[in-house]
Amino acid sequence: MQKLYGVDLLREPNVNKDLAFTTREREVYKLKGLLPAAIRSQELQVQIIMDNLRSINSDLGKYMFLRDLQDHNKRLFYRVLQVHTRELMPIVYTPIVGLACQKYSLIFKRPRGMFITINDAGRIFEILGNCGEPEIKAIVVTDGERILGLGDLGANGMGIPVGKMALYSAIAGIPPELTLPVTLDVGTNNQSLLDDPYYIGLKQRRATGPHYDQLVDEFMEAVVKRWGRSCLIQFEDFGNKNAFRLLSKYKKDYCTFNDDIQGTASVAVAGMLASFRKTNTKINQHRFLFLGAGEAALGIAHLLTMAMVENGMDEETANSQIWLIDSQGLVTQSRPGIRDDEHKWPFAKNVKNTKDLMEIVNLVQPSCLIGAAAVPGAFNESILKRMAELNKNPIIFALSNPTSKAECTAEQAYQHTDGRCVFASGSPFDNVVYKGQTFVPGQGNNAYIFPGVALAIMACQVHEIVDEVFLVAANALAEQVSKEDLNIGSVYPSLDNINEVSLLLAARVAEWFFNKGYANVRPEPDDKYLFLKSRLYDALYDGSNFTKHVEETHHAWHQHD
Known part of the structure; x- marks a missing residue:
């Protein structure tokens, strides 16, 4: 990464630490005068973020506050999510993400992910190269036709892939630079959106038939051409008819699954x-x-x-x-x-x-x-x-x-x-x-399942995801429900432990991949838990150790490619 100084450093969310920059860093990176005198630990920053968040009365306001944090200080955003998963999950994901999708055109500021329209047919491989990250290993894609129980939200459905990708990193420790949210904008049949002057998507009726199929085919082929056969493509919130049809069509030839199914x-x-x-x-x-x-x-x-x-x-x-x-x-x-x-x-x-x-x-x-x-x-x-x-x-x-x-x-x-x-x-x-x-x-x-499953798929470089994977994951999750959980009426582990729950689930799935011959990583690691743990994204920032950690994690993900 090119060295940044001064205001450029503070404006780059991947490396910005705000008041956590040390006295020496402020000298070296020409931050003197740009920050007040106080030096805050990341732990204190997390506490301050939560104090601010809890003072916001509007659900949509809380969602926007977290989105702004992600755009400003990426590691702090993920650290807040990791420490306060139970409290923040309903904001970045269901149910508040549903409201955010309904209002997405109104609150749209900094673009996140990629919008590929039906008019981009023939150029998708080229367009994917504009994403800004050279090596993508996981994609969540929607066409916005059936967002939660809210129906056709068109391009406003981007809130779902954005939220899912945030949970990939916060829950399963998948490095965010390896992930990409995508919306296939093929139009919308939602008349209120077509009439909305603020709407960010194509103002036309949904494309169907061969035109639609050709776009999805080209997208799938372009992903593999650019990032390889083991790039995971998670389908999200497609209409019922397309969801089943596309899963059946692609599951044998691509590394793909449909989270809704x-x-x-x-x-x-x-x-x-x-x-x-x-x-x-x-x-x-x-x-x-x-x-x-x-x-x-x-x-x-x-x-x-x-x-x-x-x-x-x-x-x-x-x-x-x-x-x-x-x-x-x-x-x-x-x-x-x-x-x-x-x-x-x-x-x-x-x-x-x-x-x-x-x-x-x-x-x-x-x-x-x-x-x-x-x-x-x-x-x-x-x-x-x-x-x-x-x-x-x-x-x-x-x-x-x-x-x-x-x-x-x-x-x-x-x-x-x-x-x-x-x-x-x-x-x-x-x-x-x-x-x-x-x-x-x-x-x-679903956050109990898809981040951990995705971690195992990505780390094992799996090319095909068979249905049995999800029964393995279900058994692995059920076994982590304690007697104490059941005694208080919960049939799921506490969300407070979801990071460890996901890692243990991923280790079980990875073991299954190796046993059944679906893993393409060689040599087979003896300890699947440690194999996965070595790849986890660390949202902590502690001076020069951060750069070292990024380099080591990047090497772990790419050494077998």
Whole structure:
């Protein structure tokens, strides 16, 4: 890196330390007079950032404050995230990132990531070279069609890849200079955005068909041409139809996965596996009813089948334990065209068609009720009470994001099941006190899965990501849920420990990659945990040691390339 001095150094977020520059550094780098006399430790800086953040009353204001910090002092931003993960996760990710995406055009200041439009077809390889980083090893890409439960937000959806990439580094220690958020701007069908004078994206209807497919094909090929076969491409918040289709199309030939399908499945199944420990039951004893049959629900359903097969059940019997409800009602075999739907057909049942949730609950008598349809309040008092009548410990997962789309709140779940349910949600809920007992509801946050999985994929230089990876990750996460976690009602480890949780999960996944022959790093390291730990990004800054650490980490990531 070229040496910077004076105001240029203070304006470069990669190396700026603000008041943490020592007396000697202020002399050497010509900072005298540009900073007040005080010298602050990074620890004190973190404390001051949090004091400022907590004084902001607006959720959007908190989000913007952190974005500004990232643009001003990158290491301090990541250090704050690492130290205060539990408090800041809802800001940089769900649920507040949903609001940020809705307002993204209004709050847009300094560009982050890359916007590739449908009009850039034929030039994507060249355009990727403008990203400013010579060696990218992980990309999160969206086309903005289905942002959380908020629908088509077009180019405003960039908030999702930006947030995901921040968690790559803050949680899994992936060096931020190796990551790139990307939005494929193919237009939007959201009329309010098309009419918005502030909108930052293309003001045209969404491209579809061959035009769309050619753009995505060119993007995938350009990434590999520029950064190699092992560059990870994580798909995020594509519409249901494209999400499944593109995953099926690319998974064999590219290092890619879809977090909404596979990451969500992994974290949800992990929560269920932990729930079964709490209820002292086996997975094969359960019946699962999904409200929703989109990316998340189908991803979870297929991974549950895989988990049941792993536990000795045949696939057909496993599928029979899973029931789906979509916008047309219960997924049945008599529905017109259902045989052509390869994702839903395995779960279609030979029963009458109905849309009535209570009627379906009475028919299925599920032990696990999973919400993934973004229908707020769908799990009402009557439904929850019926689940409590059917089960000693009903498992209620209200997974829809953001919080406003949740099928029920944690308080409603505990109250209407007499405190007997095992509850998890997609967005965070406050602790609930019911009949003198304090419940700490677990958040089935994909951040438990995708950063650690990505770390293992990148470090092992994997070329193909098979579905089994996400069952390995689910088991690794579930095993880290302690008895203490389960006793307070949480089916996930504490977010306070998420860095270590992610590293242990990544080590398990890496071990699996080597055992199954998917890893391309040679020689195979004896200790996968230490192998991964040597690659972690360190957000601390301690004088000249920082430059040394960057050089050593960079060498670790590139020595096998």
